[in-house]
Amino acid sequence: MGGTLSLAKYSIGVGDRFAHQAKPQLHACRMAAEHGVEVIPVWNKSNREHTIIGSTPASTRAAADEAVRTLGWSRPYHVDADHINLKTVDKFVEACDFFTIDVADLIGRPCEGAPVGALVEAHAELLGELLIPGVTHPFRIDRGFLVQVANKYLAAVQEAGRIYRRLEEKKGKGQFITEISMDETDSPQTPAELLVVLVAVADEGIPIQTIAPKFTGRFDKGVDYVGDLAKFSEEFSNDVAVIAFAVRHYGMSSNLKLSVHSGSDEFTLYGPIHRTLKKFDAGVHLKTAGTTWLEELIGLAEAGGEGLDLAKEIYAEAYVQREDLCAPYAAVINIDPARLPAPELVARWSPEQFVSALRHEPKCQAYNPNFRQLLHVGFKVAAKMGARYLHLLSVMETSIAKNVTGNLFDRHLKPLFIGE
Numbered sequence: 199m200g201g202t203l204s205l206a207k208y209s210i211g212v213g214d215r216f217a218h219q220a221k222p223q224l225h226a227c228r229m230a231a232e233h234g235v236e237v238i239p240v241w242n243k244s245n246r247e248h249t250i251i252g253s254t255p256a257s258t259r260a261a262a263d264e265a266v267r268t269l270g271w272s273r274p275y276h277v278d279a280d281h282i283n284l285k286t287v288d289k290f291v292e293a294c295d296f297f298t299i300d301v302a303d304l305i306g307r308p309c310e311g312a313p314v315g316a317l318v319e320a321h322a323e324l325l326g327e328l329l330i331p332g333v334t335h336p337f338r339i340d341r342g343f344l345v346q347v348a349n350k351y352l353a354a355v356q357e358a359g360r361i362y363r364r365l366e367e368k369k370g371k372g373q374f375i376t377e378i379s380m381d382e383t384d385s386p387q388t389p390a391e392l393l394v395v396l397v398a399v400a401d402e403g404i405p406i407q408t409i410a411p412k413f414t415g416r417f418d419k420g421v422d423y424v425g426d427l428a429k430f431s432e433e434f435s436n437d438v439a440v441i442a443f444a445v446r447h448y449g450m451s452s453n454l455k456l457s458v459h460s461g462s463d464e465f466t467l468y469g470p471i472h473r474t475l476k477k478f479d480a481g482v483h484l485k486t487a488g489t490t491w492l493e494e495l496i497g498l499a500e501a502g503g504e505g506l507d508l509a510k511e512i513y514a515e516a517y518v519q520r521e522d523l524c525a526p527y528a529a530v531i532n533i534d535p536a537r538l539p540a541p542e543l544v545a546r547w548s549p550e551q552f553v554s555a556l557r558h559e560p561k562c563q564a565y566n567p568n569f570r571q572l573l574h575v576g577f578k579v580a581a582k583m584g585a586r587y588l589h590l591l592s593v594m595e596t597s598i599a600k601n602v603t604g605n606l607f608d609r610h611l612k613p614l615f616i617g618e
């Protein structure tokens with residue numbers, strides 16, 4: 199048996215809906231390495247994405263393995279079963295070595311047995327004024343708060359324990375990386391709540407290496423952060439301090455770190471996150487998803503001809519189907535239909551017009567976040583095109599690869615991990 203599989207300090211979760219961009223994505227990680235910063239790639243894909251595309255976890259694994267072979271990447275890499283639960287985990291067991299256990303649905307549900315009382319009895323040390331090094335204000339945790347937080351999260355932690363143990367039985371202890379995600383829920387977790395959750399996770403014996411809380415503010419799909427930046431910065435910094443505290447006092451994995459499920463393009467957060475990581479010498483897992491698919495569209499449009507035609511056709515179809523396409527993502531998109539260009543207008547656009555409306559350059563006059571968000575959720579349209587879409591991805595590979603790599607390196611890896 200090899201040692202324990204351990205997630206590196208810096209890692210980036212990359213989505214690759216159609217499993218054609220693993221190489222240009224890995225290329226961006228190689229560029230970061232050339233800048234002296236190791237960022238480990240993790241290819242993540244959820245059950246929902248697999249279902250919509252009609253793909254399997256094995257195809258994500260195959261694309262990752264092939265990219266690693268082709269580029270001669272000698273550092274670690276992982277394949278993440280993203281947002282799995284007890285119902286969906288089994289089909290990911292073979293292909294994945296990273297599991298994001300999503301227990302958000304159980305937040306607020308009653309739990310089995312009497313663990314709330316047990317937690318409160320076992321952790322009297324949390325009560326009173328608790329000064330955690332690096333946290334801006336001491337936490338004041340009273341019995342009522344502890345009971346309330348335990349009531350809210352313990353059923354979720356118990357379920358995470360069941361999923362973790364299923365995985366441990368199938369894959370072997372230490373042979374996979376565990377993340378717990380609680381981001382897909384209505385209200386953010388405060389740093390004090392995060393502490394209680396971590397204590398409960400430690401008691402449940404789940405050796406998580408990363409945890410994704412829900413942060414304050416809106417993390418909409420494919421567009422920038424909307425919220426109180428100062429509040430986010432303080433919360434993020436306090437969360438990092440809480441994690442360091444939980445590692446020291448509750449025997450959690452020494453590499454435990456936050457996982458930021460970004461909705462993909464929260465550019466304004468990267469500066470504050472970068473500064474906090476430096477201040478605490480902390481790691482982070484940044485999970486992006488979906489924007490690679492938009493770079494495919496940008497690459498197709500930029501190539502002109504058939505590529506541009508197909509991109510326009512996808513938009514026209516997404517425009518017609520927008521209500522259905524948006525419904526599953528209602529909580530994480532914000533589209534003003536009045537600002538969506540009519541397909542007849544888009545049909546006359548040049549490659550530059552299409553690209554500048556879609557590419558995420560907030561300062562660009564022509565950038566249209568409504569257009570971008572609709573296409574973000576419009577991957578179903580391309581999935582339905584099947585071989586026709588995939589064929590053009592191969593034909594226009596050069597134009598697409600340049601955009602995929604540039605997007606990941608310039609807009610994500612550089613500002614977040616390298617700090618430029």
Ligand SMILES: [Zn+2]
Nearest residue numbers: 379381382459
């Ligand atoms: Zn998430």
